[in-house]
Amino acid sequence: MILAENLDQFGKDPWWLVLAKVVVIFAFLVVMTLFAIWYERKVVARMQVRPGPNRNGPFGLLQSLADGLKLAFKEDIMPRLADKVVFFFAPVISTICAFTAFSVIPFGPTVSIFGTHSPLQLTDIPVAVLLVLACSSMGIYGVVLGGWASGSTYPLLGGLRSSAQMISYEVAMGLSIVSVFLVSGTMSTSQIVEGQAGNGTVNIGGWHADLPAWYGILLIPSFLIYFTAAVGETNRAPFDLPEAESELVGGFHTEYSSLKFALFFLAEYVNMVTVSGLCTTLFLGGWRAPWPISLWDGANQGWWPVLWFTIKVLLLLFVFVWLRGTLPRLRYDQFMRFGWKVLIPANLIWILSLAGILLTINSDSLSGPGKFGVSVAIIVAALALGFVAIAMSRRNVTVVEIPKAHPGGRVGGSKGFPLPPMNLEVPPSPRAKLVIAEREPVSTGKEKA
Amino acid sequence: MNLSLELLAAAGDVKGGEAATFWILAPIAVLGALGMVWARNAVHSALFLVISMLCLGVFYVLQAGPFIGMVQIIVYTGAIMMLFLFVLMLVGRDSSDSLIETLRGQRMVAILLGVGLSLLMGIALYRALGDSDPKGLTEANAAGNVTGLARLIFTKYVYVFEVTSALLITAAVGAMILAHIQKSPEEKISQPERMLKRFLPGNYPAPKPGPGVFSTSDSVATPARLPDGTPSDRSISKILPTRELTSADVAPKGTEK
Structure with a gap:
């Protein structure tokens, strides 16, 4: 295995290899999106004790493909009050930024592709992690402009919310990455993965400690903050305020339909994959195999790391779905x-x-x-x-005395508004009593005889 | 003469991808700057500025300053322009520039300040090109671009850096104080109090009926009908005039194309 000691190995690929890598990353993200939609629906269904999509293809795997085709054939509506150019470009900006961010995520070590030695990563630069941040900050424009250009109230509110939300959470996200920079001493993704290889030994007061190599364990506060901020950054539940369907219809994409809506949808899922990929790279050892597998010498060589990387990303995506299935939306x-x-x-x-x-x-x-x-x-x-x-x-909270409800379960006297009982006991229905009282005794046929 | 020769020599070094990127992005950057000045709509203006700044970010990367390029995109294009947009969106999408000058002498002052700024920038550019002795990128980036930059910021320019940040913090705190509205704790209505108020007798807690009778009209000025057929005043906004449907409104309409 050739160790990535510096960035010299990047930028030397022949043009066909660069093209092939771009196409493969694009295909990977699109397939991951299709898979993630199915995965999310299936996992949420399992959590809610129902089968989930199971009609199209084995286990319903082709469901998201069918949905995608359906979206493509829908009518493309341009609202009359829309700012047409901006309305068109907003989903495009979102999607392009989402895809671009993945160009610096490392999938694996240097391998031989048709006789050319090349790292399994499109490119790497000394400030690669900042590139991901830059892409996510540009991606916000898609959401905000989409909301503004729709010329309608709900999208505008969704756009305003998202601009405030994503900027705020980007600050937290950027700060959580700083600790990784401090420890690894670099901002390039391949070198950060390199820094998580093996175990670091620390000698504290004559006591030797084998520190785990993953920054996610070493820097656990940063890891937790990063993941929380990533959920906010990708507009996922419980932080899905820009598209809160119970408050804003659909938020920023209310007026979008057909392929433009599909692009927003695609961008959201690609962003999920990207933040999971970045999380894997920064905190979970990147493409390096986790402990029991890493005992095998070949685990970190050749094409196997792509598998470990994908498994880690899928596990993080599961956490996203888990959060969505568990937590209600925040105010x-x-x-x-x-x-x-x-x-x-x-x-x-x-x-x-x-x-x-x-x-x-x-x-x-x-x-x-x-x-x-x-x-x-x-x-x-x-x-x-x-x-x-x-x-x-901690603020002084004054507890307000809640007056007791009227005996009839009403607030504000007998003419007030009915309330459900506070102890959540279901009161006996007065109507049920009536039915029992009025029912005649059932004749059994034996009485006459 | 010497200067122009140096510039020519520097231009001659730019080849391949770098030159192609420059010649593609430079016109876009200039067009973005012009569009920002000429656009009537404030949001379009902001967007043109975003394009210009994005191109500048790429130029920094091209000049072997990847860190400053990325920071340009994250901080200026991503955060600051987004806050601009935020304000513009709150102002309203249809507010365009008015050509009436509200401040007297505004144009005169603007011209003076513009001339002053261009003089300042011209002198800075002249000095940078004339007197300074360029060290070259290899020396500047010897320990890596980010490390080199950090070393300068936290050693030679640490004082300037700290003073600038103190200035920015002062500005931020000032803005917060100006925009802050002090509320006494008694004024805050808690959730249970709000709920009790909503359910008091005489107050109708359910949502108001929506306006517009959809089989005849979808106008917000058309009141909803109660079950007994009488129009409900609660369904229309108080600022709208009550509107009776004319026979033309009620007549069946042909489907519009």
């Missing part, structure tokens, strides 16, 4: 408060303490016990800061 103000007042401050405290710990570990002037002591002190200080912040942010 908008709660959601924004969570992003700005919880995720971002927690992230800043974490980065600060991590930087302190890294400086301590790498310092030459401190001895082993000294390093250990300073690290513990930093952690304690960070926790204390967090607790103080929580204590200060």
Whole structure:
């Protein structure tokens, strides 16, 4: 195996190989989208004790293909008040940005393709992770412009919500990645995967610790914050406020139909795959095999890593579906408060303490016990800061006395409005009694005899 | 003479993909800038500016400054222009530029400031091209582009950097204070109180009936009919005039093409 020690191996592919890689990535994302839609519907169905799609193809696998074809043949409606050019470009922007982001995600190590040695990654640059962030920040334009150009109220509200939401959560997402940059010392995806190979040994006060190589375990606060922000960034439940169907009809894509709607749909699922792929790359060891498999020498060579990568991405997609099947949608103000007042401050405290710990570990002037002591002190200080912040942010909540409901289950006296009983006991229906009372005794035929 | 020779030499070095990208994107960037000035609609103006900035980001990457290029796209194109759009969308989609000057002497001041700015930029450009001694990219990016940049920001320019961030924080806090509305805790209505108010006798808690009788008219000025056939006042907005249907409105309409 050729180790990716620097980025010299990139940018040397012949043109046909670049073209082939682009086509394969495109096909991978489209197939993943088709599969993810089926997967999501099937998993959610399982969680709700129903079969889910099972008509088209084996296990209903061709359902999303059928839906896609149906979308393509639908009437393409252009609202009269729409800004026609922007209305057309909005879904295109969304889709292009979603696909572009995947060009820096590594699928595997260097392999031989028709005699050419090439890494299983379209390209890599020193700031590859920033490219993904840039693509996601440009992708917001699709949503916002789609909402604005529709010339209708619900889409506009959805667009406004999404612009605020995605910018806020992008800040949290960017900050959570900073800790990975700090530890790995690079922003290129292939080198970050490289940094998660093997086990790092840390000597703290004479005590040797084998740190797990995955940044997801080493930097678990960042991992959790990244995943939360990624759910917000991709507009998925419970953070699907821009398209909250119970509040905004369909949100930003209310007025879209046919292929334009299909493009938005495609972009949403490709974004899910991209954030899962980036999460795998940054936190879950990338294409490297997980522990029991990694004991086998060939696990990280040749084409096998593509399989590990895909499995990790599918597991993360399962978590997305799981969240959707479990959690109700947040209220908008709660959601924004969570992003700005919880995720971002927690992230800043974490980065600060991590930087302190890294400086301590790498310092030459401190001895082993000294390093250990300073690290513990930093952690304690960070926790204390967090607790103080929580204590200060706790507001005085005045509990409102709820007057007892009228005996007849009404609020505001006997003429008030009926309420369901607070203890959720179903009261006996007065009508049922009536039926029992009026029913005549059933003749058995034996009485006459 | 010397300067133009240097420029020519530099231009001669640009070949292949770099030159192609430049010649494709440069006209687009200029067109975006012109479109931003000429567009009547404020949102279109903002979008043209986005195109221009995106091209600039790619140019930075071309000039072997990948970090600044990406930051340009993330921060300026992604976040700041998005906030611009946010405000423009709140203002309303149909608000176009009015040609009436509301501030007196605005044009004069704008011309003066424009001339001043172009002088400033011209001098900066002249000095950058004339006196400075270019070190070359290999030296600047010796430790990697990001590391080199970080080293400069956190050593030589750390003071400037901190002062700028203090300025920005001051501006942000100021904006928040100006926009903040202080509410006393008593003014806040809690959810149970709101619920109780809604269900008080005399208040109808269910949604109001929607306007428009769809078999005859879908106008929001047409009141909904109650079960007994009387029009419901609750169904139409108070600012709309009550409208009786004329015989022409009621008559069956041919399907429009």
